[in-house]
Amino acid sequence: MLPSGLMSFPLTPFTPTDELNPSVFADHIEDQLAHGPAALFVACGTGEYSSLSAPEYAEVVRHAVRVVAGRAPVYAGAGGGLGNARAAVAAASDAGADGILLLPPYLVGGTEDGYLAYVESVARAARLPVLVYRRGLARIGVSTALRLLSVPQVAGIKEGDGDLDSMARMVTAVRTSGHPRAGTFAFLNGLPTAEVSATACRAIGIRDYSSAVLCFAPDIARAFHTALTTGDTATTGRLLADFYLPLTALRDQVPGYAVSLVKAGARLRSIDVGHVRAPLVDAAPDHVDQLKDLLARGRRALAEATGGGAGSPVTEGADAELAPGQDAPAVAVAS
Known part of the structure; x- marks a missing residue:
């Protein structure tokens, strides 16, 4: 099973x-x-x-x-x-x-x-x-x-x-x-x-x-899953609106971005996963910049949805690139 x-x-x-x-x-x-x-x-x-x-x-x-x-x-x-x-x-x-x-x-x-x-x-x-x-x-x-x-x-x-x-x-x-x-x-x-x-x-x-988000933004992925399983629709709704739906729109701009953007996100997380192999193409630099902005928006949304608000550790660190294994500071997900 x-x-x-x-x-x-x-x-x-x-x-x-x-x-x-x-x-x-x-x-x-x-x-x-x-x-x-x-x-x-x-x-x-x-x-x-x-x-x-x-x-x-x-x-x-x-x-x-x-x-x-x-x-x-x-x-x-x-x-x-x-x-x-x-x-x-x-x-x-x-x-x-x-x-x-x-x-x-x-x-x-x-x-x-x-x-x-x-x-x-x-x-x-x-x-x-x-x-x-x-x-x-x-x-x-x-x-x-x-x-x-x-x-x-x-x-x-x-x-x-x-x-x-x-x-x-x-x-x-x-x-x-x-x-x-x-x-x-x-x-x-x-x-x-x-x-x-x-x-x-x-x-x-x-x-x-x-x-796939777990590969490059595990703090967001884990928080969404916890909110989903506990019925916290405020957090899931906010993360969908501010992060996941814009991410899918970016993903859909280029065939193969379901993999290429994930590798780009991992590199932003300082995990040197390298390029994608042909026929896939690596994410364009402007799309990587958009992904970085989306990650910052997603972390701000998570902080605000869970009561962190402006100036919280998650919000303050939203623009920083995280090292492997280093999430934004944990916040309690409302049940």
Whole structure:
């Protein structure tokens, strides 16, 4: 069963010469662990799975498992062509991963029956629980979700399509199916900048989500999650208006910014994760400046929403770049 809570999707750092950077990756993992994620998902979308060679992928997963050392579950991405997906699953298992996030197949689409066969083939190669990512070419409707209940290795579904009507019907169908796994089958909100859809997803029974913001503004991400789970709508509303919605507008200006802006934000946090790999492009300097301004606005909004107000430590430090592991001073979130 997938642990419940806020999920971390760490970045994959590269050196200026385009090599993996294990020391920065270790620092980044430690920084994420300091903020209590329920699980870490490495070499996935934010971790640029599609750009990694097979040896690089194995190194990323091995290094993550070694650094985490059992403090949280480590899931690894796998996907693309069937042969590549099965090979990645085997490598992740050998590296000691706790589970797999099955990313969509590459280029070639098919029917729901065809995608189910893809999942079953990958799952048979896995000795680990598999979370299936519903996005793009990964076609999963209500009937397919019900059939996935009978694939023992499949632990749940990560939603990335944004069709909440379909997901509501899917969650209800699974939970009322009478299947022995109906109550433990996991649903995870994996939409880009998932905080924007978190309230809507909770209303249809999807409580947990992945947070890219956790990679570069963990103080904001953790405060939002706490406010969401305690029903503090004043704080969630303020953070959505002042930070998350403008962030999504900036993200949507350039394809691939769902990763590029996250790396830019990590660099603002003094974590030298390096560039993104082609075909992604690094965030433009003016967009990085806008991101820095948004982070300051987000921290001011957090301070004011939680009673810090002008002149509080959070507000005063809003324009400062934070070192790895260093959040703005903690503030109590109203329940």
